[in-house]
């Protein structure tokens with residue numbers, strides 16, 4: 001079964017197509033777009049696992065195509081890899097032109113990096129995203145953010161560049177390991193807390209079917225999350241206000257991630273800890289009741305996500321939070337729940353409160 005979520009951007013609307021086997025829709029999409037040629041940007045691991053299926057679809061289009069790969073993982077999301085991909089892109093024969101379409105194939109790293117190549121090569125080529133991790137399906141594939149890390153910090157280089165289409169083939173998730181699946185589920189819990197309490201109920205009841213990679217369940221889960229993220233992003237395409245609520249769990253999460261070093265905790269794991277701390281802080285302030293707090297903590301634990309972090313140095317955590325690129329005027333901004341399904345931005349959080357909520 002295929003689900004389609006339209007993304008009604010005023011200047012560049014496109015569809016997110018979701019379901020097992022939707023990679024096959026790539027051929028038609030490229031034809032509709034009148035592509036002159038196709039260049040795939042994939043990570044090596046995803047290419048080894050699923051590149052054959054992608055090449056089969058491309059061979060049906062009769063378009064000239066090339067596949068450029070880079071080593072899997074966040075460590076590749078840098079200027080050196082970007083430079084090598086551009087070298088590869090401009091080496092492709094016949095040469096790329098304005099109607100060449102870039103296809104990104106892999107997790108959020110391939111999407112961000114390939115999207116940035118598309119945003120910048122020839123001052124902007126069209127691109128199609130084919131995400132293959134749950135995190136990329138429910139988060140990175142919607143919103144138009146593309147970019148790279150710099151040694152000074154994550155995602156410091158980039159551009160907004162909207163895809164012409166997103167194909168989320170949920171069958172890809174069969175080869176994704178459970179830890180990476182949980183990594184994406186953290187962002188699903190986030191979506192539930194900020195906008196849709198019924199998504200939390202859904203995650204509670206569908207937990208086993210999700211881990212069993214049941215196709216209908218995964219398709220439904222991805223579609224619900226894409227709709228939530230799209231609604232928030234459409235309301236506010238270039239950040240500023242509403243989009244900030246997507247940072248729920250991320251102020252502390254990013255700091256925990258930095259303290260652990262990027263390779264110790266996965267992003268979603270750090271966000272899970274950040275969400276627990278935000279819930280505890282909201283509870284201390286009397287914004288939510290204890291049942292709401294424990295409900296989300298229990299759900300995170302059932303989704304195999306960490307809910308506590310040992311030996312955090314509160315002062316260092318606060319320092320890192322203050323230097324977050326999203327902090328403004330020496331104030332830490334945190335998204336706190338008012339109830340499950342609704343959050344608000346607070347800029348009066350103190351270091352003492354953070355120290356008290358460390359778990």
Ligand SMILES: NC(=O)c1ccc[n+]([C@@H]2O[C@H](COP(=O)([O-])OP(=O)(O)OC[C@H]3O[C@@H](n4cnc5c(N)ncnc54)[C@H](O)[C@@H]3O)[C@@H](O)[C@H]2O)c1
Pocket residue numbers: 043045046049072073074077106107108109110112132133135136139140141142143144145146155172173174175176177180183267
């Ligand atoms: N643009 C955005 O709005 C946005 C939002 C959230 C995250 N991101 C970015 O996304 C990145 C994280 O994404 P990620 O978690 O997908 O990481 P990732 O792309 O590194 O993928 C994680 C690992 O899973 C492997 N993998 C991917 N698909 C697989 C599959 N189907 N089967 C088996 N293995 C598979 C990859 O090879 C990699 O080793 C970060 O760089 C983050 O900044 C961007």
Ligand SMILES: [Zn+2]
Pocket residue numbers: 139187250267271
């Ligand atoms: Zn995140």
